[in-house]
Amino acid sequence: MARFQGASAFAPASDLQLLPLRFERVSEDRYVVSNLVGDALILTRQELDRIVALELAPGDGLYERAFEKMLISVKGQQSQLQLLAMRLRSRMAFLQEPTPLHLFVVTLRCEHSCPYCQVSRRSIDRERFDMSTETALRAVNVALSTPSQTIKIEFQGGEPLLNFSLIKEIVQAARRKAPPGKYIEFVIATNLALLDDEIISFCREEAISISTSLDGPADLHNKNRPRPGGNSYQLTVDGIRRIQDALGPGRVSALMTTTQASLDRVEEIIDEYVSLDLEGIFLRPLSPYGFAIKTKQFDKYGRQEWLKFYERGLQYILDINRRGRHFPEFYATLLLKRMLSDLPTGYVDLRSPAGIGLGALVYNYDGKVYASDEGRMLAEMGDETFQLGDLATDGYGDLILSAKLVDLVGGSLSQCSPECSSCAFEPYCGSDPVYHHATQGDPVGIKPLSEFCARQKFVLGLLFRLLEDSPQDAAILRRWAGR
Amino acid sequence: MPEIVVQFEASSQPVEALREAAYRLISDASCLIDTIDGRHICRLIPKDRTGRNPDEIRSRFLDLVTDQNLREKVSAETAGVRNVIIALAFGALAREREASQTG
Numbered sequence: 289m290a291r292f293q294g295a296s297a298f299a300p301a302s303d304l305q306l307l308p309l310r311f312e313r314v315s316e317d318r319y320v321v322s323n324l325v326g327d328a329l330i331l332t333r334q335e336l337d338r339i340v341a342l343e344l345a346p347g348d349g350l351y352e353r354a355f356e357k358m359l360i361s362v363k364g365q366q367s368q369l370q371l372l373a374m375r376l377r378s379r380m381a382f383l384q385e386p387t388p389l390h391l392f393v394v395t396l397r398c399e400h401s402c403p404y405c406q407v408s409r410r411s412i413d414r415e416r417f418d419m420s421t422e423t424a425l426r427a428v429n430v431a432l433s434t435p436s437q438t439i440k441i442e443f444q445g446g447e448p449l450l451n452f453s454l455i456k457e458i459v460q461a462a463r464r465k466a467p468p469g470k471y472i473e474f475v476i477a478t479n480l481a482l483l484d485d486e487i488i489s490f491c492r493e494e495a496i497s498i499s500t501s502l503d504g505p506a507d508l509h510n511k512n513r514p515r516p517g518g519n520s521y522q523l524t525v526d527g528i529r530r531i532q533d534a535l536g537p538g539r540v541s542a543l544m545t546t547t548q549a550s551l552d553r554v555e556e557i558i559d560e561y562v563s564l565d566l567e568g569i570f571l572r573p574l575s576p577y578g579f580a581i582k583t584k585q586f587d588k589y590g591r592q593e594w595l596k597f598y599e600r601g602l603q604y605i606l607d608i609n610r611r612g613r614h615f616p617e618f619y620a621t622l623l624l625k626r627m628l629s630d631l632p633t634g635y636v637d638l639r640s641p642a643g644i645g646l647g648a649l650v651y652n653y654d655g656k657v658y659a660s661d662e663g664r665m666l667a668e669m670g671d672e673t674f675q676l677g678d679l680a681t682d683g684y685g686d687l688i689l690s691a692k693l694v695d696l697v698g699g700s701l702s703q704c705s706p707e708c709s710s711c712a713f714e715p716y717c718g719s720d721p722v723y724h725h726a727t728q729g730d731p732v733g734i735k736p737l738s739e740f741c742a743r744q745k746f747v748l749g750l751l752f753r754l755l756e757d758s759p760q761d762a763a764i765l766r767r768w769a770g771r
Numbered sequence: 772m773p774e775i776v777v778q779f780e781a782s783s784q785p786v787e788a789l790r791e792a793a794y795r796l797i798s799d800a801s802c803l804i805d806t807i808d809g810r811h812i813c814r815l816i817p818k819d820r821t822g823r824n825p826d827e828i829r830s831r832f833l834d835l836v837t838d839q840n841l842r843e844k845v846s847a848e849t850a851g852v853r854n855v856i857i858a859l860a861f862g863a864l865a866r867e868r869e870a871s872q873t874g
Contacts, residue, residue, distance in 0.1 A: 305852065306845065306848050306849055306852075307849060307852060308845070308849040308852065308853040308856070309845060309849070310842075310845075311838070311841075311842070313834065313838060324853070324856060336841070337841070340841060340844060340845055340848075361852075369852065369855055369856050369859060370859055372856045372860075373856045373857075373858075373859030373860035374860070376856065376857070376860040377860045377861070380860075706791075706794055707791075707794060707795060710791070710839075710842050710846075734794075734797055736794065736795055736796070736797040736798045737797060737798055
């Protein structure tokens with residue numbers, strides 16, 4: 289009579305082997321364990337030890353979990369290694385499309401006087417702080433010589449609409465000079481105070497998107513963002529609605545900055561974004577640059593206060609989503625895409641090697657070129673560490689192959705940095721050398737003292753817990769990541 | 772806060788793991804490591820701002836050493852296969868680029 293064979297007959301023919309993995313203790317007996325491409329499990333210490341010792345057998349549950357997450361393989365089996373290699377290549381594919389982002393600082397002048405201004409805006413002297421046409425056209429030539437087929441040109445300030453005539457010249461020159469097959473997106477980062485019909489019409493004709501700043505309800509926004517007349521909030525909200533009506537709801541987005549006055553009001557800030565039909569919110573801490581340092585705004589709250597603010601905000605946003613409104617938190621979304629997919633990230637702060645130069649170039653009003661927006665913010669504070677060259681003398685090749693950038697990029701590999709190299713969160717993280725240079729005087733930085741590292745570990749740990757422990761939240765988070 | 776001394780047998784505890792653990796402890800304590808008479812002697816000097824007491828710092832350091840020992844073991848055992856995966860990933864990339872340049 290035919291009989292089934294015992295389970296041992298179906299055991300793998302050859303021995304198991306351990307695949308590269310990293311782990312991080314997230315609580316007393318809980319470890320996040322990730323493989324080379326960021327597939328992760330939350331395990332107890334005993335489970336982790338069993339995997340490392342290969343004390344696993346088909347059917348014991350842990351064997352299947354470890355196999356599924358590619359923490360183990362069967363010796364001699366090439367397919368898993370090839371799959372890991374292919375996925376690793378996909379995650380790093382941003383290296384094949386260098387410098388897709390080009391920031392044009394068309395003026396440093398601004399009619400706002402925000403005490404946290406990270407770019408150290410100026411209020412006067414058009415001659416001195418506006419970009420000239422000659423400089424702008426040189427910057428267009430550099431931007432168009434990057435190998436990326438799709439590039440984004442973003443107009444920054446100060447308040448870029450104070451030099452709108454130059455924006456028009458740049459857009460038209462870039463369209464005219466772009467080689468066949470090169471696709472250009474344009475974004476204006478503006479406070480919207482100077483928005484008028486001519487600007488809206490131009491944005492419609494040239495398919496230009498708008499990014500603005502909205503810090504929350506009127507009293508909070510106006511306190512954070514003073515201007516003559518004290519009407520920044522009204523102008524911003526009116527501008528958002530006009531753009532939504534004229535260009536479509538997806539063509540305007542907003543960014544908030546957290547000040548001490550924001551800390552107790554995260555729900556109100558989020559409600560403001562929801563009521564304006566904005567597509568989501570990016571909960572952002574202050575950065576250590578410009579007037580945020582000079583006016584001591586940066587020191588007015590600590591890491592723990594911001595993390596509490598973020599966690600409370602994320603829970604509130606999840607609640608909005610549970611009630612049926614698709615409304616993502618954008619920083620979580622960026623991280624979730626790194627955690628749940630192998631798509632290369634376009635976000636320069638979550639890359640290794642860092643996105644300085646390779647991810648973005650910044651053309652300052654005076655012709656100097658910087659490796660990142662934060663690099664030019666530091667320059668306004670007298671620190672030229674991240675200046676790569678000058679448009680008067682340098683082309684794209686000179687800037688990207690400069691010894692300075694090569695050194696900075698080479699030193700930015702989190703895969704080789706102390707602590708990062710063994711951190712389970714490394715596949716989702718980046719190195720942010722400008723932040724570490726600004727806060728610790730060293731582009732690599734001492735990670736146990738790094739606010740960036742603490743923030744990353746906290747937010748990633750929070751997202752892992754939600755994905756693991758809360759199926760309803762996990763479904764929402766997966767939707768944000770497009771999974 | 773007084774100095775905390777933690778000792779290990781040098782024959783059974785690689786010093787590299789102690790160095791890594793000391794690095795990860797930087798926000799709580801500075802660490803000096805000496806090897807004397809076959810023992811690694813780790814002197815932990817707590818930072819003023821840390822909210823942890825000496826027992827907590829000692830315990831955290833031992834946890835970090837334990838974790839780091841496991842990391843070293845994983846790293847040693849997977850070095851070969853990691854190199855294979857990276858070669859497969861980026862060797863192919865180099866070949867693609869070569870082919871696109873010659874073809």
